[in-house]
Amino acid sequence: MTEPLFWQQLPVKLTYSRRKTIALHVKDSQIEIRAPLQTPDHFVQDFLATKTPWLEKTLAQQQLQVRQRVDYCQASHIPFMGFNVQLIRAQARRASWQLDEAGLKCYLPGESDNAVLPLLNDFYQHQARFWLVKKTHALAHRLNLQMRLSDIGFRNTKTQWGHCTNQGRIQYNWQIMMAPESVIDYLVAHEVCHLQHLNHSSAFWQLVHSAHPTYNQDRRWLRDNGHRLKLI
Numbered sequence: 001m002t003e004p005l006f007w008q009q010l011p012v013k014l015t016y017s018r019r020k021t022i023a024l025h026v027k028d029s030q031i032e033i034r035a036p037l038q039t040p041d042h043f044v045q046d047f048l049a050t051k052t053p054w055l056e057k058t059l060a061q062q063q064l065q066v067r068q069r070v071d072y073c074q075a076s077h078i079p080f081m082g083f084n085v086q087l088i089r090a091q092a093r094r095a096s097w098q099l100d101e102a103g104l105k106c107y108l109p110g111e112s113d114n115a116v117l118p119l120l121n122d123f124y125q126h127q128a129r130f131w132l133v134k135k136t137h138a139l140a141h142r143l144n145l146q147m148r149l150s151d152i153g154f155r156n157t158k159t160q161w162g163h164c165t166n167q168g169r170i171q172y173n174w175q176i177m178m179a180p181e182s183v184i185d186y187l188v189a190h191e192v193c194h195l196q197h198l199n200h201s202s203a204f205w206q207l208v209h210s211a212h213p214t215y216n217q218d219r220r221w222l223r224d225n226g227h228r229l230k231l232i
């Protein structure tokens with residue numbers, strides 16, 4: 001008997017529908033095959049077998065990404081603008097945080113590990129409102145684009161770090177504050193340059209390059225490490 005492949009120990013969800021082709025989806029270690037109605041079993045098996053290398057790679061990548069995330073409930077340090085800030089928990093009647101040279105003090109009413117999450121969320125949001133607003137205005141001013149900037153907003157989006165509308169409204173995901181400062185500056189440059197070019201043309205990238213010369217390596221860092229920055 002051959003050793004079962006590790007994905008063979010994971011349940012595979014099989015759904016049939018009125019579709020023309022067979023497809024494989026993997027999300028959060030859940031494997032799903034979507035097949036046309038009346039697809040024979042052996043066909044599904046063969047299809048899965050041909051996808052083994054891709055499946056192993058994808059599952060390993062997804063599992064690695066989950067493991068690489070900071071466990072904020074247990075963490076002794078948190079990432080903040082390239083610094084590894086010590087997290088100091090203390091009991092208090094009301095939840096609050098305070099940042100000083102010793103680290104980030106989190107005052108928590110309860111003992112639960114999860115209680116620190118809303119506080120950290122508040123901390124990063126607060127920092128984002130200060131730093132990203134300041135950096136965005138400074139760069140928009142330097143590039144002579146301040147007249148096109150109408151508003152700066154914040155939200156927690158799963159897929160996007162930043163967004164710029166044709167009305168000149170820039171939105172950031174405040175969790176970018178966990179990234180090194182040059183990566184934060186790249187994101188700001190990216191969104192501010194959209195005030196000039198609302199596309200990803202070569203003229204846009206040239207402007208990003210002149211605003212933030214290390215944009216290429218910072219962009220790559222964000223692509224390779226962005227998944228680790230998620231707080232919730």
Ligand SMILES: [Zn+2]
Pocket residue numbers: 190194199200
């Ligand atoms: Zn863009």
